[in-house]
Amino acid sequence: MEDPTTPRRSTRDIVKMMSAAVIAVALLAGVGLRVARLDKIPPALAQDEACDGYDAYSILTTGRDHHGNFMPIVMQGFNDYRMPLFQYSLVPLIGVFGLKTAVVRLGAAIWGIVDLVAITIAAGLMLGWPGAAAAALIGALMPWHLEVSRYGIEASAASATISVAIASFFLWLHRRRALWLLVSAVSFGLTLYTYAISKALLPTLIGLLVILYWRELKQSRGKALTALAIVFALALPQVAMLIRYAPEMQAEYHHLSLFNPNTICPGCNSEQTKLAIRSIPYLLAANFASYFTPSFLFLTGDGGDHWTMLHPQGFGELLPEQAALIALALIALFSPSRRRVAILIFGWLIFAALPATLIKPLGVGYVPEPGKMPTPHVMFNYDLPREPITPSLLLDHPDSRHEVLAMTPWILLSALGFMVLLDLTARAPALRTAAVCLLIVGIIFHGTRFIRYYFEDFPAVAAPYFQYGIKEFVQTIDQPYSGALPVFITPRINQPYIYVLFFQRFSPAAYQKSPVQQRPGLFGKVLGFDRYTFVDPNVPYLLSLHGIFVYRGDDVTPQPPDVSIRYPDGTVAYQVVVK
Numbered sequence: 268m269e270d271p272t273t274p275r276r277s278t279r280d281i282v283k284m285m286s287a288a289v290i291a292v293a294l295l296a297g298v299g300l301r302v303a304r305l306d307k308i309p310p311a312l313a314q315d316e317a318c319d320g321y322d323a324y325s326i327l328t329t330g331r332d333h334h335g336n337f338m339p340i341v342m343q344g345f346n347d348y349r350m351p352l353f354q355y356s357l358v359p360l361i362g363v364f365g366l367k368t369a370v371v372r373l374g375a376a377i378w379g380i381v382d383l384v385a386i387t388i389a390a391g392l393m394l395g396w397p398g399a400a401a402a403a404l405i406g407a408l409m410p411w412h413l414e415v416s417r418y419g420i421e422a423s424a425a426s427a428t429i430s431v432a433i434a435s436f437f438l439w440l441h442r443r444r445a446l447w448l449l450v451s452a453v454s455f456g457l458t459l460y461t462y463a464i465s466k467a468l469l470p471t472l473i474g475l476l477v478i479l480y481w482r483e484l485k486q487s488r489g490k491a492l493t494a495l496a497i498v499f500a501l502a503l504p505q506v507a508m509l510i511r512y513a514p515e516m517q518a519e520y521h522h523l524s525l526f527n528p529n530t531i532c533p534g535c536n537s538e539q540t541k542l543a544i545r546s547i548p549y550l551l552a553a554n555f556a557s558y559f560t561p562s563f564l565f566l567t568g569d570g571g572d573h574w575t576m577l578h579p580q581g582f583g584e585l586l587p588e589q590a591a592l593i594a595l596a597l598i599a600l601f602s603p604s605r606r607r608v609a610i611l612i613f614g615w616l617i618f619a620a621l622p623a624t625l626i627k628p629l630g631v632g633y634v635p636e637p638g639k640m641p642t643p644h645v646m647f648n649y650d651l652p653r654e655p656i657t658p659s660l661l662l663d664h665p666d667s668r669h670e671v672l673a674m675t676p677w678i679l680l681s682a683l684g685f686m687v688l689l690d691l692t693a694r695a696p697a698l699r700t701a702a703v704c705l706l707i708v709g710i711i712f713h714g715t716r717f718i719r720y721y722f723e724d725f726p727a728v729a730a731p732y733f734q735y736g737i738k739e740f741v742q743t744i745d746q747p748y749s750g751a752l753p754v755f756i757t758p759r760i761n762q763p764y765i766y767v768l769f770f771q772r773f774s775p776a777a778y779q780k781s782p783v784q785q786r787p788g789l790f791g792k793v794l795g796f797d798r799y800t801f802v803d804p805n806v807p808y809l810l811s812l813h814g815i816f817v818y819r820g821d822d823v824t825p826q827p828p829d830v831s832i833r834y835p836d837g838t839v840a841y842q843v844v845v846k
Contacts, residue, residue, distance in 0.1 A: 286396035290387060290403045297383050297407030300718065301376040301416045306369035309418065310726035310835065311735035313575050314762040316419035317769040318344055320371035323357035325775035333768065335779040340460070340504050341512075345762055345790045347519045348512075352428075352460040353378070353421035366772050368738075371419035379416025382427035383407060385434045386675050390682045392437035393608045401592075401685040404707070406678045408714025410568065411584040414577055414721070415671055422671040425462035428454050429472070430675045436476060440483060445490045452494035456501025463519070466505070467622035468672050473498070475614045479607050518789045523626040525550050525656075530627055533653040543655055553658035555624040557665040558673065565590050569667035572630040573644040574761055576732035577667065579725045580640060582717050584667055585677055588709045592684030593677075599687050612680050619673035628666035631656055643731035645759050645819055645840075727835040734760055736820075736832040736840035741770040743830050743843055744815055752845075755804040756817040763801045764793035773797075808846060816844040 312320075318333075322342055325333045332354075334343045342351045357374045364370045383406045391399030406412055415422050432454035439447035455473060458465045477484060484491040509516050521527055525547060528535070532543035557563060565583035578584065599609035630641060641647075685706070692699035730736075737760060744754055756763050768778060777797075784794040794801055804816035808825055818824050820831075820839035828842035 283396045286400035289400040293400070293403035293407045294383065294387065297403070298380055300407065300413055301379050301383075302373065304722065305372040305376065305417060306367070308722055308726055309577075309733050310730045311733035311738065312368045312371070312766070312769070313418070313420075313733050314345075314765055316368070316371050317765045318762070319349075319354050319419060319421070320357060320361070320366060320368075321765060321769045321775075323354045323361050323371075324366045324769075324772070325779075326354070327358050327362050329775045329779065331775070331779060333775055333778060341508050341516065345765075346515070346787075347789060348516050350421060350460050350462055350465075352457060353424040356424065366769065368419075372417055375419045375423045376416055378423035378427045379412065382416070382423060382430050382675070383412070385427065385430035386678055389430060389434040389437055389675075390679055392434065392441055393679065394682055394686045397689060398682040398686050402678050402682040404710060405586065405589065405681050408710060408718070409584075409586055409589075409674075409678065410578065410582050410717050410721075411667060412674050412678070413718075414579075415667070415674065418577055420668075421462045422668055425458060425465050426671055426674050428458040428461055429465070429468075429672060432458065433675075440480065443487070445487075445493075448487070448490050448494045449497065452497040453501070456498045459502055459505050462671070464622035464669060465672065467625075468618050471618040471621070472615060475611060475618070479611055520626065522789055525554065525625060525627060530656070532655040535655065539655070546658070549658045550656060550661060551624055553661040554628070554665075555620055557628075557662045558620045558623060558670050560662065560665070561590070562663075563665045564677075570630050570664055571641055571732065572628075572666075573641050573647050574629070574732065576640070576643075576729040579717070579721055579728070582720070585681075586710055586713050586717075588706055588713065589677070589681045589684075592681040592688070592706075595684035595687040595691075596680045598691075599683050602687075602690075605683065605686070609683060612676050612683060615676040616673055616680065619676060620670060622672075623666065623669035626669060627656065628661065628664045628669060630664040630666065631660055644761050645731060645734060646821065730834045730836070731840070734766075735834055737763070737766045738770050739832045740817055740830070740841045740843055741767060743832070744817075745771070748815055748845060750798075752798070753807075753811065753814045754799045754817070755807045755811075755814055756799065756801050757804060757819050757822070757841075758792070758801045759819055760801075762790075762792070764796065764799065767799050804844070808844070811846065814846055816846065818842040818844065 319342075322332045322344070325331060326338070331337050332339055332342055336343055340351060342349045342354055353374065356378070357371060360370050360374055364373075383403070386406050387399050387403040390402035394402075415426070432451045435447045435451035435454060439445075439451060455469060458469055523530060525531055528540045528543055531547070531550060532540055535543060561583075563569070563583070564585050565587055567580065568582055568584045569578040570580075571578060596609065596612075599605040600613070602609070688702060688706075689699065692702060756767075760766065767773065781796055783796045786792050786794065792801070800807065804818055805825065807814060808816050816824075818828070818841065820834075820841055822842065824842050824844050826844055826846070829845045830843040831839050832841040832843070834840045
């Protein structure tokens with residue numbers, strides 16, 4: 268007699284094999300998309316990427332960051348004091364492949380791939396094989412995750428360490444091996460060394476895990492306390508730095524804080540400042556809501572700022588199909604078998620938005636430019652008066668970098684919605700098959716559409732925002748002209764000195780010992796070092812007998828330029844004059 272359970276087991280095995288196939292294809296595609304053409308897309312190196320890469324190069328060769336701090340646990344950066352794990356992870360890559368744009372971004376890509384794998388594992392443990400397949404496919408193609416994984420800053424490392432911590436925690440729940448709980452604790456602790464905003468998320472997320480899984484943790488009290496002690500031990504150096512160097516460590520937060528009157532109402536008189544302070548609750552509410560609007564999530568995404576255009580215009584941060592899946596995920600809150608996971612993911616989303624809520628998005632703060640992309644820094648007129656921040660302005664300018672820790676829960680929430688869809692159509696196989704096929708086709712279609720634009724059209728649009736052309740003019744200075752000539756470079760480049768250090772592979776030991784002219788304070792500009800001076804080149808041109816002078820593309824030069832560096836669309840980016 269045939270075993271009545273055989274068909275069910277067979278169906279389960281088929282689902283498992285199909286899910287495994289989707290996971291394998293999605294992860295392979297995700298890896299390929301994150302490592303392809305890293306030297307070209309984004310179209311040039313952003314100043315933060317150059318800083319992180321050069322700090323890693325400096326640590327490799329001298330054991331110190333480029334400011335001379337020995338093996339720091341906080342990177343001085345541009346006096347913005349950033350967390351160091353990403354830079355340290357670049358050290359072996361630069362040691363093997365050299366100081367290059369693609370190598371810095373390869374570090375971000377590796378963290379992004381780790382994140383994608385960890386999300387897939389976490390989804391599988393929370394939701395089963397179909398949930399893991401949905402998470403892998405969505406994560407591989409989701410615009411937000413892809414672009415962050417190709418941008419050489421610490422954001423991808425922050426997302427990855429939290430995802431690894433959550434995946435390890437659920438591995439412990441399933442297997443009850445103490446090793447996984449310890450791995451989770453170490454990953455949570457290391458998150459504190461990735462991105463400053465993680466410090467605000469971590470206590471709330473760990474607290475939510477403790478509340479939701481109190482029974483399981485109580486049964487392993489000793490192991491749980493050991494894990495908590497590991498997190499505290501890893502946090503202590505950061506706490507000590509925060510206490511010892513409070514003004515420096517909090518400078519960037521105060522610079523962006525919505526509680527700072529100078530941030531929300533720059534240049535205001537006392538009466539205007541009072542009105543601005545009264546508006547703070549409305550500003551916070553609008554800033555929080557901006558990260559959950561359909562515009563940000565599904566239609567236009569991050570509008571960018573004057574310094575970086577990370578996200579292509581005309582695409583949401585998520586895929587359109589995720590809207591339906593996220594709506595379905597709400598049903599899981601009423602399902603006894605899925606409620607706990609649903610509460611965890613929804614809570615994670617809310618907690619991830621809180622740090623971003625407290626600070627000004629990078630696209631806000633100067634003259635609003637409604638209906639158009641923000642003017643690139645190199646072309647923007649900073650003499651225009653700055654305007655007070657309003658709730659409507661915040662609603663229109665959410666910042667995907669500040670909200671980066673929400674990427675994983677949005678993917679997991681979409682996977683949860685997929686599982687709810689399977690549950691709702693369990694008694695209608697034809698409807699289930701049609702819905703799943705339609706969903707997969709839609710995800711692949713919209714994902715492919717974004718990828719085509721990102722790799723083909725986006726580089727020309729984004730070039731001025733990534734200060735395209737600096738590498739080219741540095742190489743121009745290097746090759747045909749005497750190394751004894753002084754060089755005068757327009758200061759309208761964001762932190763131009765770091766590009767010279769990076770593309771010249773300037774000796775870190777020599778830079779640390781050389782006299783550097785620098786303004787104090789947050790983002791203190793380096794005015795000059797060695798033979799390089801960063802001033803309006805017209806002034807030294809009139810005073811100097813000889814030199815190399817680098818102008819912006821739209822500047823009027825005192826003599827015809829010797830070399831013109833052009834953007835991909837053919838317009839002039841920089842002009843080099845030799846006298």
